[in-house]
Amino acid sequence: METRTALVTGAAQGLGREFAVALAGHGCRVAGLDLVAQPETAEQVPGYVELIGDVTDEGQIQGALERVIEEFGTLHILVNNAGVYPSCPFEEITPGEWRRIMRVNLEAPFLLTRAVLPYLKAAGWGRVVNIVSAAVLTAPPTMVPYVASKMGLIGFTRSLAAALGPYGITVNAIAPSMVRTATAERTVGADGGFEHVRVGQVVPRTQEPSDLISTLLYVVDEGSGFLTGQTLNVSGGSAFL
Ligand SMILES: NC(=O)c1ccc[n+]([C@@H]2O[C@H](COP(=O)([O-])OP(=O)(O)OC[C@H]3O[C@@H](n4cnc5c(N)ncnc54)[C@H](O)[C@@H]3O)[C@@H](O)[C@H]2O)c1
Structure with missing residues (x-):
């Protein structure tokens, strides 16, 4: 079987590093x-191609992709993981902040x-994986633009799956609950945030990045070609789709 190539944003x-390492471990x-x-990711991923750029900038995306194609010659898997999740009372959100969150989480x-897409189409096989959030179900009052952006990304996932199905490309989303990453620990998880989420889960512990790996590998698996347009809710039973 052909070696699959992946781009993780x-x-x-956090989760992106964990995903990159897991995909490398998967071959x-x-x-x-x-x-x-990304020195820590590069250290753990043999042959890692490190690209520095902004996912909201079309020119920088193009430049990064040219490097990927130079190195790999092809691309099969895209994991749209880069995201921001600021917490803020609704009445303090400015239009500029709203647009920033939408650009990183949904437009990127x-x-x-x-x-x-041209590379996935040429390969005749592809996996697009969008990282969303179980917050779309629990709908915290201080994360209105975040929830709107991730709900938008779920809609994008569903409709894009229909558009790309004919090319052998699946599109799915993974929805974690609050995960212990450095950013979450510094922001939403601080001041009892992790505890608040944990008591609402069926699984009575905080989610770790490693808890998402089996789902990522399942979605990108060769045998998962019939799984598309889905949002896999990996949230310890904190919310049910
Ligand atoms: N950690 C959680 O509790 C949690 C829960 C549910 C969903 N998620 C989602 O998982 C994803 C990763 O979360 P995390 O906790 O690992 O975040 P993180 O802050 O640890 O990592 C995000 C990475 O994205 C990069 N990034 C941000 N904006 C970018 C841009 N414009 N261009 C390029 N790179 C950019 C950052 O530099 C950072 O390295 C996000 O989409 C987040 O919404 C996280």
Whole structure:
């Protein structure tokens, strides 16, 4: 079987780093795109292609993709993981902040998918995986633009699955609950945030990045070609779709 090649956004830390390492362990060649350098990811992923750029910038996406194709010659898997999740009372959200969240969480997956599509089509096989959030179900009052952006990304997932099905490309979303990453620990998880989410789960512990790996590998698996347009809710039973 052909070696699969993957591009993971937001791969410097947190879930993105975990996904990049897991895909490499699964036999993929992996590139990561992030605003910042990714030395810890590069250390753990043999042959890692480190790309520095902004996922909201079309020119920077194109430049990054050219490097991927130079290195790999092809692309099969896109993991739209880069995202921001600020917490803020609704009445304090400015239009500028709203647009920033929408651009990173919703517009960037569109720009990335649009850019990689010719390569996935040429390969006749592809997997697009969008990282959303179980917050779309629990709907916290301080995350209105975030929930709107991730709900938009679920809609994007469903409709895009229909558009790309004829090319042998599946499109799915994974919805974690609150996961112990450095950013979550510093922000939404601080001041009892993790505890608040944990008591609402059926599984009585905090979710770790490693809890999402089996689902990611299932979605990108060769045998998962009939799984598309779905949102896999991996939230310890905190919310049911
Ligand atoms: N951690 C959680 O509790 C949790 C829960 C549900 C969903 N998620 C989702 O999972 C994803 C990853 O979360 P995380 O906790 O690992 O985040 P994180 O902050 O640890 O990592 C996100 C990475 O994305 C990069 N990034 C941000 N904006 C970018 C841009 N414009 N261009 C390129 N790179 C950019 C950052 O530099 C960072 O390395 C996000 O989409 C988030 O919404 C996280």
